[in-house]
Amino acid sequence: MTTQHLYWLMKSEPDDVSIDDLQRTGHIGWYGVRNYQARNFMRDGMQVGDGVLFYHSSCAQPGVAGFAEVSKLAYPDPTQFDAESKYFDPKSAVEKPRWQQVDVRFIAKTRILPLEEMRRYPELAGMQVLKKGNRLSITPVTASEWSFIQSLLG
């Protein structure tokens, strides 16, 4: 059986975790996802080695800020059990966790590829992150979108 690696775009608010933070630490647990669709992508879709576009959202210049990769399969997000955390979920039980996270490993910091620039490339027109009203923090990326962005930023 062959293992087909996939590609993902993952949004992070740089005020919380930026590409510089990831570069500094080398890897990070992708905590705080509280949307079922995004969770399911992590839980059911991601494999170790999958490519990640690290995207800065809710900031002055939203856009792709670097490359990373999935370094650990989905496991329970510890912040859901932490009453001090803003991601605490009182409805989640340790024996039956509701939320998952993967670990992500730093690969490269790039120039910012702004959302506004991404909109100008027909090659990227199908990306979910460009769709009106898109709010999903984790979305699949096709192999051709991935290599196009690599050629822009590499």
Place this chain on the structure above:
DNA sequence: GCCAACGTTGGC
């Protein structure tokens, strides 16, 4: 800070 889009909640 505004507000469109959209997911979740909960009453019925």
Place this chain on the structure above:
DNA sequence: GCCAACGTTGGC
């Protein structure tokens, strides 16, 4: 199971 109200996301 419907759907209105509510909360959140995130670009601008």
